[in-house]
Amino acid sequence: MNTSPRQKILIVDDEPDIRELLEITLGRMKLETFSARNLGEAQALLQREHFDLCLTDMRLPDGTGLELVQHIQQRDPHLPVAMITAYGSLETAINALKAGAFDFLTKPVELPRLRELVSSALRLPTAGGLSTAIERRLLGDSPPMANLRRQIDKLARSQAPVYISGESGSGKELVARLIHEQGPRASQPFVPVNCGAIPxxxxxxxxFGHRKGSFTGAVEDKPGLFQAAHGGTLFLDEVADLPLSMQVKLLRAIQEKAVRSVGGQQETVVDVRILCATHKDLEAEVSAERFRQDLYYRLNVIELRVPSLRERRDDIEALAMHVLKRLAKDTGQPEARLHPQALEALKNYRFPGNVRELENVLERAHTLCENRTIEAQDLRLSEGNCTADGAMADLTQVDNLEDYLESVERKLILQALEETRWNRTAAAQRLSLSFRSMRYRLKKLGLD
Structure with missing residues (x-):
């Protein structure tokens, strides 16, 4: 006989019919329900009882559901809260998600969607294991990383769309995976897609998939990425590379929570959480009319910025030690030692390619070094990317200042172009140049 206590749900709504509908539905799910007619009653119940989930209407006689979300965030941030809003009140729902709500329902409440939301919320991991799991995967004790871990911990307990911003190589996909793996969808698929790599x-x-015979080469039915991610998370990397025509279709799929395959007659309902990332400035892309503003607002409900390696230099030593241990394990060789001068050189380097570049630099040095000791010269770091407190240029090698500066400029521009796969607009943004200035420099240096 199962004697485990039933999970408790707090229902907050001033309409008796809605309360009764929710009580009956949740009761059939073997859940214990408590009801409140207003904000005051809800706060009183929260003081007396421990709840596993709260469902609240947006409009209450003595306040708003948003106030209740904020009240719970201050006192019990690990209690998931779902907002019930009037149909079409998307802005209200987005504000609730930004305030910390787990998810939202629209009236009239669809019972299958209600049961799905409740089941998902009750699958959330307990508070204790979250931060520890994130720490094991996201190395570094610097303040920017501590802040990033706290934000991941919070966002993993939500269903809000998240826009992950940051430079190339900073670890945006790892952050997306952690949000997925620490949330209620962890047992379901995580489907990453590089939007810039699809013709x-x-x-x-x-x-969206296609039906057999819908075009030349469609020899069988094929599900799309949305169908593959059903129940889980779809991670749209480099989302700014989507053409405008595809942005329209993506927006509709997100709004309707349904997709129609190429050549198909009916739509298929899909339940996916959308996470997206790009190294570009998405707001600037909207201003330049290369990215739809309405899609931007749907994707950028919450922005999570991943710090560059330059912003967390204190983590370089720990990251380097971790990479060298992994390389030793992968190659079956003894672990290489990092000479103090080599470590200092790493700390003084700009790392335009961030953690990915650090890994590549150490992998190369691990192969080249002698006596299992990595010297500074084994790193082969570009002098043009040393920081101001790094090594100064050797004046004996500078015959002409203009020529020397031009060579440094050429090296940095080529590096930016290589990092952005020769996307001139992205390279200009990477160097904080206008596109016109970038075009002038390319022509001046003979790179046009």
Whole structure:
């Protein structure tokens, strides 16, 4: 006989019919319900009882559901709260998600969607294991990383769309995976897709699938990325690279929570959480009319910025030790030692490619070094990317200042172009240059 206590749900709504509908539905799910008609009654119940989930209407006689979300965030931030809003009140729902709500329902309440939301919320990991799991995967004790871990911990307990911003190589996909793995969808698929790597003519088929015979080469039915991610998370990396025509279709899929395959007659309901990332400035892309503003607002409910390696230099030693241990394990060789001068050189380097570049530098040095000791010269760091407190240029090698500066400029521009796969607009943004200035410099240096 199962004697485990039933999970408790707090229902907050001033409409008796809604309360009764929720009580009956949740009762059939073997859940114990408590009801409140207003904000005051809800706060009183929260003081007396421990709850596993709170469902609250947005409009209450003595306040708003948003106030209740904020009240719970201050006192019990690990209690999931779902907001019930009037149909079409998307802005209200987004404000609730930003305030910390787990998810939202629209009236009239669809019972399958209600049961799905409740089941998902009750699968959230307990508070204790979250931060520890994130710490094991996201190395570094610097303040920016401590802040990032706290934000991941919070966002993992939500269903809000998250826009992950940061430079190339900073670890945006790892952050997305952690949000997924620490949330209620962890047992379901995590589907990453590089939006810039899909040919434009195949995008609709890749995202939404196709039916047999819908175009030349469609020899069988094929599900798309949305269908593959059903129940889990779809991570759209480099989302700014989507063409405008595809942005329209993506927006509709997110709004309707349904997709139609190429050549299909009916829509398929999909339940996915959308996480996206790009190294570009998405707001600037909107201003330049290369990215739809309405899609931007749907994707950028909450922005999570991943710090560059330059912003957390104190973590370089720990990251380097971790990489060297992994390399030793992978190659079956003794672990290489990092000479103090080599460590100092790493700390004084700008790392335009961030953690990914650090890994590549150490992998190369691990292969080249002698006596299992990595010297500074084994790192082969670009002098043009040393910081102001790094090594100064050797004046004996500078015959002409203009020529020397031009060579440094050429090296940095080429590096930016390589990092952005020769996307001139992205390279200009990477160097904080206007596109016109970038074009002038390319022509001046003979790189046009």
């Amino acid at each position: 434009s003519e195949l995008m609709e088929s890749e995202f």
